[in-house]
Amino acid sequence: MWLTPDQQQVWRAYLRVSESLPAQLNRELQTESGLSAAEYAVLVQLSEADGGRQRPFQLGEALQWEQSRLSHQLTRMERRGLVCRENCPSEDGRGAYVTLTAAGRTAIESAAPAHAAAVLDLVFNHLTEEELTTFGRVCEKILTNLDHPATAPAATAAAPPCP
């Protein structure tokens, strides 16, 4: 029930990566393009959507973000003029649309190349083919474990009939 020394070492290395790599990418994004990682992610999704326009809940699904997180983020991005909200899609009175503004499109298009270059530079340009595929497989395995919470100590049998 404890990590082996090998696992400890890998885990510590991973923890450092998981702190430093996003931090570094954030800094680069911020200084080169004035965008945060969160803004970048939203802008990428919107720019890939038809008409640069999407329902918030679709955005949330694509980003795997909590709805509240997205809502806060959109509020800040609207304040910055990167997106704008339009209410009342005729089909669903509850809904809304988020649209990329011209400024938003400019921002993402000018930020993307440098960001991709940074990712290549910090990660992929230094990996062998085999390291790439194994790294990918490890990530997929972790995602699988996150989705199937084997952690459920006794509830794996069946969902209780909700009495």
Next chain:
Amino acid sequence: MWLTPDQQQVWRAYLRVSESLPAQLNRELQTESGLSAAEYAVLVQLSEADGGRQRPFQLGEALQWEQSRLSHQLTRMERRGLVCRENCPSEDGRGAYVTLTAAGRTAIESAAPAHAAAVLDLVFNHLTEEELTTFGRVCEKILTNLDHPATAPAATAAAPPCP
């Protein structure tokens, strides 16, 4: 200057891991022990220190944290009674000491086993030997790239003589 499809796929998987894995571990830590990941990290360091007592700047080095971040964190943890600050180490009038309280030691000791189990459960128990070592090597490589900013476009030659 763009990611290949393979790289794209691995990158997206990594991004999800880097969001979901810490989030999941945080949740578990929070619900099982009432600790945040940041608190856990500080408590681990302090509990390994002699007398559960350390200078903030040493803590910062060990954790690789910015000084300001640590200071804020210690303020919150002091408010929660997990650590306490003592000023005036006789050797250095500027300094301070952070000490683990009894509550802090109890917290970390009761939290550690479940946390280790969660890490094993979510990550290491599902990796082959070869995946473990390759994963570790990839992390080390990324860390190396982060330390040696090959990104420095033209300033690698020499630091300017600071005119």
Next chain:
DNA sequence: ACAACATACATGACGCGTCATCCATTCCCC
């Protein structure tokens, strides 16, 4: 000895993320 600089730490402002909660609309089922 004293000015200039460096070190150790604290703090306020702000962006970010989560949780809990709330409002409006739409769906469903009797």
Next chain:
DNA sequence: GGGGAATGGATGACGCGTCATGTATGTTGT
């Protein structure tokens, strides 16, 4: 068709992290 429940979304409170600054003590050069 009327009363839940579910869905789409917003918001406030709070912990967290960074940047910019501030303050006090120590160090160094002249």
